[in-house]
Amino acid sequence: MARIVGLVGKANVGKSTFFAAATMKAVDIAGFPFTTIEANKGVGYLRSPCVCTEFGVKDDPVNSACVDGVRLVPVDLIDCPGIIRGAHQGKGLGNQFLDEVRRADALIVVVDAAGATDDNGQPVPPGSHDPVEDVRMLEEEFDLWLTGLIRKDWEKIARTAQAAREEIGRHLEEKLTGLGMNRFHIAETVEKRGLNPHAALSWSPDEIIGFVSELRKASKPLIVAANKADKGPADENVRILKETGYQVVPTCAEAELSLRRATAAGLIHYTPGDSDFEIPEPEKLSGGQTKALELIRERVLGNWGSTGIQEVINSAFFQLLNTVPVYPVEDAEKLTDHQGRVLPDCYLVPRGTTAKQFASIIHTELGESFIFAIDARTKKRLGEGHALNKDDVIQIVAAKSRR
Ligand SMILES: Nc1nc2c(ncn2[C@@H]2O[C@H](COP(=O)(O)OP(=O)(O)OP(=O)(O)O)[C@@H](O)[C@H]2O)c(=O)[nH]1
Numbered sequence: 147m148a149r150i151v152g153l154v155g156k157a158n159v160g161k162s163t164f165f166a167a168a169t170m171k172a173v174d175i176a177g178f179p180f181t182t183i184e185a186n187k188g189v190g191y192l193r194s195p196c197v198c199t200e201f202g203v204k205d206d207p208v209n210s211a212c213v214d215g216v217r218l219v220p221v222d223l224i225d226c227p228g229i230i231r232g233a234h235q236g237k238g239l240g241n242q243f244l245d246e247v248r249r250a251d252a253l254i255v256v257v258d259a260a261g262a263t264d265d266n267g268q269p270v271p272p273g274s275h276d277p278v279e280d281v282r283m284l285e286e287e288f289d290l291w292l293t294g295l296i297r298k299d300w301e302k303i304a305r306t307a308q309a310a311r312e313e314i315g316r317h318l319e320e321k322l323t324g325l326g327m328n329r330f331h332i333a334e335t336v337e338k339r340g341l342n343p344h345a346a347l348s349w350s351p352d353e354i355i356g357f358v359s360e361l362r363k364a365s366k367p368l369i370v371a372a373n374k375a376d377k378g379p380a381d382e383n384v385r386i387l388k389e390t391g392y393q394v395v396p397t398c399a400e401a402e403l404s405l406r407r408a409t410a411a412g413l414i415h416y417t418p419g420d421s422d423f424e425i426p427e428p429e430k431l432s433g434g435q436t437k438a439l440e441l442i443r444e445r446v447l448g449n450w451g452s453t454g455i456q457e458v459i460n461s462a463f464f465q466l467l468n469t470v471p472v473y474p475v476e477d478a479e480k481l482t483d484h485q486g487r488v489l490p491d492c493y494l495v496p497r498g499t500t501a502k503q504f505a506s507i508i509h510t511e512l513g514e515s516f517i518f519a520i521d522a523r524t525k526k527r528l529g530e531g532h533a534l535n536k537d538d539v540i541q542i543v544a545a546k547s548r549r
């Protein structure tokens with residue numbers, strides 16, 4: 147199943163700006179809290195060096211794109227409503243936020259690194275709010291909400307599990323499956339916290355809180371986008387956020403959006419993730435446009451190396467979700483599909499996906515009729531249990547193929 151990454155965080159920090167830049171969808175953006183009321187769903191792109199370069203071929207991408215030897219693989223993003231303290235009790239748009247965040251497999255927590263919005267997302271002078279609090283608030287609100295949910299029928303679930311002499315995971319999973327949390331997340335968490343999965347009835351309230359927090363981390367890993375990095379004391383705040391132990395990427399969503407729009411309008415040459423852009427025909431730009439672009443070059447690209455948007459998306463999928471690109475072909479010699487298209491598709495699959503699982507991801511029937519796979523690099527046969535690696539090019543040989 148395709149993984150989804152959620153853009154979450156305090157109100158008015160730039161989540162929708164980030165989303166608009168990543169997806170080029172027109173969404174509401176404004177300098178006050180709760181601009182987004184219902185989540186926006188869209189498709190962004192992951193960038194990965196394409197194997198076409200290594201194989202020395204010209205590809206014909208179908209499910210993705212290839213630009214100058216870089217594969218752009220589509221990925222699902224959701225822009226969630228912003229939250230404030232008390233969200234777990236429904237304050238602000240708490241309920242709407244929680245309804246959406248359950249779908250996400252990983253979170254990009256957008257914060258205001260300029261410290262120019264208060265706890266409620268209201269504008270304040272730069273530097274007057276600590277962005278570490280933005281991340282903590284999100285984590286705490288999520289944990290309070292999840293604790294409330296789990297506590298509701300904790301005794302009943304724990305008692306049923308103990309009576310059946312079974313681990314808590316199987317029973318708790320039923321309750322949490324709609325939140326994207328499964329028994330593996332639960333088992334991993336129980337082990338990490340040193341709890342007894344057979345004696346959940348005797349877990350103390352503090353142990354339950356610790357369990358919930360760890361379960362959230364296991365099932366919804368997060369990366370911090372230190373946004374508005376062009377403004378205020380962002381440099382210092384990025385350092386503090388990193389020191390606090392979060393995985394942090396400084397971002398400037400507003401700059402990325404301007405660059406993407408200028409690219410779409412044919413005014414500049416820019417590829418997301420790049421450290422600079424070109425202006426092919428300077429006379430086409432107004433004085434204001436030139437000035438705005440120069441400011442982005444100086445304050446954002448010059449200072450941080452990029453707008454950070456592409457880096458965050460790549461990290462969310464490659465690091466947090468641990469997925470790898472794999473290229474299926476129907477002819478391992480020619481690297482083509484049945485229509486003769488070279489390296490048509492690139493799939494993003496969890497690291498460790500086996501050859502047979504990969505066949506099932508492409509098509510259920512292909513998985514069922516799987517005989518073996520062929521590695522296009524080595525031309526070796528791979529058995530059904532063979533775990534695929536990053537950038538593998540794989541032909542599936544099946545008993546009967548209706549494709
Ligand atoms: N300086 C600066 N401002 C930004 C940046 N990104 C977004 N903004 C501004 O921040 C304000 C809020 O942007 P939105 O994208 O609507 O924020 P949001 O987090 O989606 O807000 P809610 O939907 O209300 O929670 C707007 O005025 C944006 O122009 C940035 O990188 N730098």
Ligand SMILES: [Mg+2]
Pocket residue numbers: 161162163174181182225226227228
């Ligand atoms: Mg928004």
